[in-house]
Amino acid sequence: MANPTHPSPAGAESAPAPSDFIRDIVKADVAAGKYKKIVTRFPPEPNGYLHIGHAKSICLNFGIAREFQGQCNLRMDDTNPTKEDVEYVESIQQDVNWLIAGWADDRLGLKPKGKTPDTITVDAKPDFYLGPAESSTTAVEPFYASDYFDQIYEYALQLVKKGKAYVCDHTAEEVDKMRGAPDKQSEQSHYRDRSIEESLDLFQRMRAGEFPDGTRTLRAKIDMLSPNIWMRDPVIYRIRHAEHHHTGNAWCIYPMYDFAHCLSDYIEGITHSICTLEFEVHRPLYDWILENLGLPRPLPHQFEFARLSVGYTIMSKRKLLQLVNEKIVTGWDDPRMPTISGIRRRGVPARALRQFAYNIGVTKYNGITDVAVLEHVIRTDLNQHAQRRLGVLRPLKVVITNLPENHVEQFDAVNNPEDPAAGKRHVPFGRTVCIERDDFMETPPPKYFRLRPGGEVRLKYAYVIKCDEVVKDAAGNIVELRCTADLGSKLGGPTANRKVKGTIHWVSAAHAFEAEVRLYDRLFTVSEPDAEGDFKKHINPHSLEVVTAKLEPSLAKASAGERYQFERLGYFALDPDTQPARPVFNRTITLKDTWAKEQQKA
């Protein structure tokens, strides 16, 4: 099927299901009757906040669950206690919930709180299984790989007993050296042929805490001659006397990713384990572990796709953490961050992010997606849903001299021209208004449509005004414009249909209120900040500008969930920093500005 790339007006939810090579595989598996139910999973490690790359994965995994009437488990892949934290567990849950709300939340697999795998019997073989909570009445929580430590340990024991794993006493450095390199020979562990009994004893004593960190490991006995590094007797358990955020001090040995992940997938009954390309070389190990355990239920299979890269940003959790720690941004949810929480705080609707994930597709090609694609879906969504308002970012005072001192009138303003149902509102107008400083030029370049000395411009929803006089301070700065209005030019008036080249936005000086407005720009100045050298060299010093804007009165009742378009400027959303006396707005994104482009050409 062709990939239908037309974004539908309502966004991804009403659009036809996308098609890609992974969905093709799932479709074929369903057609072959391979599984009762399709089960995917989203398995982040709680060692950082989720970013837009994870959003791609979430949309893929939950999208598949949704399209095939399956389920997608949220699982904390928490096998390394030294890097993980509950703060991250909580943020991950919040971000996932936000992204899938109203779209795939009915496909979200969570488990009863505190539940660990059941020991069951399948085909007369003992087996471990943990399914999702069936009813929403019980307290639920995400799945945790760490909830399977007992079972994973049991599986390790089995491998040892089968002579397929052994305890190795080499130091990390030795193991490193002996493993060889992709193009170099390896050397066997001196402990490889240790007896099963001895390995068993040692492994149990590792678990009992008898040995310090780093002194021994459990290794799978596979093939030291394999051209695939990951098959050269990989370490599957290491000693770490560290407190774990979820299991506390119950363990001092922890399974490695490769061992824990495939088994976690198996325990949960995952059918399609979808991950990024860098795990492709791990797939033989994933399969080896499952196949060598003689498991009774169908085995999960791993499929890999290309991780997302977006221009002018970075995706590495390590580097994002650096930005946070070094206070280059205000936190993980700084609106300039590519994190889901940052994007949310900036004012981007979840629906737009889903549409983005849908538009970029899923392949095995590692490319860089143009930020313009992201910006486009945000604008498209917001254009359709945002309430229009008038706000002036950099005010310039305009006195309309042919209006009486205390003149006040209300004009009707359309809330959303794309959505008549959004209705209208009143905007107050008076003798003194504020316009955007950019909307006046004393000596404008050609094709400048706005106000100039002696020129005319339409004040949106109000009158056409003519600039009679430019008032300057001692330093020569323009401080005020004195204009006359064509009083017949308001809606319904005799000259209402006069053609004036430009229409500008304004607020009534007497009625407007002040708010802090944060104007964001891209965080980096180059399209590939971490291509080479220090990515911090490319940080955009102007990624945030804070202004005190003047806003129309109705915006005083702005709500956190609502999105606004300040006409001719861009889309804005209320920031959580808002105080009753001091509203704070974030600029989500500017409107397209063909005039700015025109100027750049000049």
Added chain:
RNA sequence: UGCCGGAUGGUGUAAUGGUAGCACGACUGACUCUGGAUCAGUCUGUCAAGGUUCGAAUCCUUGUCCGGCAGCCA
């Protein structure tokens, strides 16, 4: 130079032996009480060379280039 993957306009992605399409972008123009939106149009591509075939982006061969893999991270 070991193994695993990949290569289609500027970017991202379709076409699964039968007209190389879509989206973003760029550029024209129309319209406009948002230089927004909308509408109409234009632009640019199958990594290379051979082969199979009536017919190849697709199959085969050889090559080129790019990415990943040498954590007791995930």
